[in-house]
Amino acid sequence: MWPDEKDEELDALTASEIMLEDAPPLPCDLQMRFTDRDPLVVRLAVPYTGADGTDLPGGVWVVSRDLLSAALTGPAGIGNIRVAPIALPGAPLRIAIRLHGKHSRVTILLEHRALLEYLQHTHHMVPFGEEVEASDMNREIDLFFDSRH
Template identity: 35%
Template sequence: MADVVAVRLRMRLITGEAQGRSLDVECRYEAGDPFAVRLDFGADEGAVWVLARDLLAAGLREPVGDGDVRIEPSRTGEHVYIALGGETGIALLNAPVRPLTRFLRATGRAVPVGTESDRIDWDRWLDALLSA
């Protein structure tokens, strides 16, 4: 069982121009933070977004999200749109569904869905919260 699952995906940043812009994004999952998936846009973009694993999985099937993160499958089902909102605006990404599905399956092998809370050291988490 892997404690880290990582894959690099080519996503398209939709810019309003005909071509948009390609981005290499690392999708990363760590068993020690079992509810989260990280989208690392690398040093050039200087951003890492943390999404709920279940939100990303649900967004492959239907429109989901509220606030800063929204995910919606394309009409063809081959891509998914991921909207990330921040202080300077919204980044709209187009990502391929098949590699995202394989990535999410691998995260499920690392930490099966429904067993995430078994991986959290709740005493340490509570100590950290109370000492903050």
């Protein structure tokens, strides 16, 4: 993007749950952030403290938008990030995002509908398949090198 172009961002806050390995889930707010400057990913952020003062395994994770989209219809992912829909009797359909780090494993649970609606909005900003065009890496590289002179 050229410096005079406005970056578009989409922030959403949704009620979710987070849990460490075998611990019970803790309620938390999940912030999702998408920007047309980096359209291949969505940043997920969980605070380190819950609304009631409870300590949470918070952090910020960068997850592929395609991977999150795949979670809407079935399990996906390899390595450190895996996603899957979860259906429990009498409960709304949810998405589990499993994040494996060096020292811990965290799972974020959010409602399927919240993720679906969020991804639909990101699709209006940058349609799927047009992410590379939208980020225009060649322009970014040129800008970087031009600014060094």
